[in-house]
Amino acid sequence: MEAMQVQNLFAGSIRDQLLDANLDYDKLYEIRLRVGRPLFLTYDGGECFLRNRGEEPYVVTQEDLKETLEYVTGYSLYAYEEEIRQGFISVQGGHRVGVTGKVILDGGKIRGMKYISCINVRLAHEIQGCAEEVMPYIQTKDWVAHTLIISPPRCGKTTMLRDIIRQISNGREGIPGQTVGVVDERCELAGCYQGVPQNDVGMRTDVLDGCPKAEGMQMLIRSMSPSVVAVDELGREEDFRAVEAVIHCGCKLIATAHGNSLEDVLAQPFFQKLVEERVFERYILLGKRERAGIIEGIYDGNGELCKNQWECS
Numbered sequence: 001m002e003a004m005q006v007q008n009l010f011a012g013s014i015r016d017q018l019l020d021a022n023l024d025y026d027k028l029y030e031i032r033l034r035v036g037r038p039l040f041l042t043y044d045g046g047e048c049f050l051r052n053r054g055e056e057p058y059v060v061t062q063e064d065l066k067e068t069l070e071y072v073t074g075y076s077l078y079a080y081e082e083e084i085r086q087g088f089i090s091v092q093g094g095h096r097v098g099v100t101g102k103v104i105l106d107g108g109k110i111r112g113m114k115y116i117s118c119i120n121v122r123l124a125h126e127i128q129g130c131a132e133e134v135m136p137y138i139q140t141k142d143w144v145a146h147t148l149i150i151s152p153p154r155c156g157k158t159t160m161l162r163d164i165i166r167q168i169s170n171g172r173e174g175i176p177g178q179t180v181g182v183v184d185e186r187c188e189l190a191g192c193y194q195g196v197p198q199n200d201v202g203m204r205t206d207v208l209d210g211c212p213k214a215e216g217m218q219m220l221i222r223s224m225s226p227s228v229v230a231v232d233e234l235g236r237e238e239d240f241r242a243v244e245a246v247i248h249c250g251c252k253l254i255a256t257a258h259g260n261s262l263e264d265v266l267a268q269p270f271f272q273k274l275v276e277e278r279v280f281e282r283y284i285l286l287g288k289r290e291r292a293g294i295i296e297g298i299y300d301g302n303g304e305l306c307k308n309q310w311e312c313s
Contacts, residue, residue: 009121014068028042094197127159213238
């Protein structure tokens with residue numbers, strides 16, 4: 001990851017703090033600015049805050065926040081109103097800048113945000129090849145499995161999904177690439193900036209950026225003829241109705257869901273129906289021990305642990 005690209009998002013005083021800290025940006029996940037509070041980092045699986053040279057915590061000012069917002073939006077906050085209404089701004093490099101403040105409502109719907117008091121920069125991390133271990137279980141020369149990746153927050157499910165998309169799209173040794181349609185509702189998978197993916201999601205991948213999953217899946221099916229549809233974080237009722245449409249039109253589905261265990265997710269009402277119909281042919285459970293992205297288990301459509309790729313039903 002390019003340190004300079006990240007540092008240039010911030011006000012000068014914050015940038016100085018980051019330079020002095022001499023950080024490994026591959027281990028840095030979030031930089032959080034709250035007015036009147038210490039500058040917090042999520043770093044290498046833990047949390048820390050940066051200190052001034054006098055060893056006192058650096059306290060974020062209103063001017064820091066204002067200047068950082070100007071850099072993030074290219075001095076045109078108005079141009080990003082639609083993204084701010086959703087609570088975040090996508091920036092070059094695939095990083096995502098979350099914002100909180102006073103929400104402006106109009107008829108019960110969010111129209112915008114003002115008095116922004118917190119900025120959280122979530123850094124995009126690509127780990128190409130992280131899906132190598134699971135690929136033989138979910139793809140052969142003639143077949144791709146409907147797959148659900150399950151993990152708690154910050155355990156690597158989006159990173160895993162991104163690499164699966166890349167490998168299916170590009171193809172692997174002896175396995176040709178396939179057209180993949182991605183609905184990137186939260187702008188994290190492809191990390192598009194002005195419509196162009198900043199993350200490598202493969203040469204045969206088409207991305208709908210910032211589009212709700214349910215509508216996006218239907219749009220891809222109608223217009224892009226994908227062999228595989230990929231979405232992050234299934235959860236709403238309309239998502240599951242769209243999943244049925246994907247399945248019935250012959251596309252393969254690769255998706256993720258929040259959960260601490262396979263039982264955790266499959267007990268949820270909308271997932272139960274998919275389980276009863278045996279829609280998903282593979283379940284990949286991720287955990288976090290010494291690092292994020294640990295594969296806790298790969299399961300077949302019956303929820304049975306796969307001993308190896310040949311004994312998975």
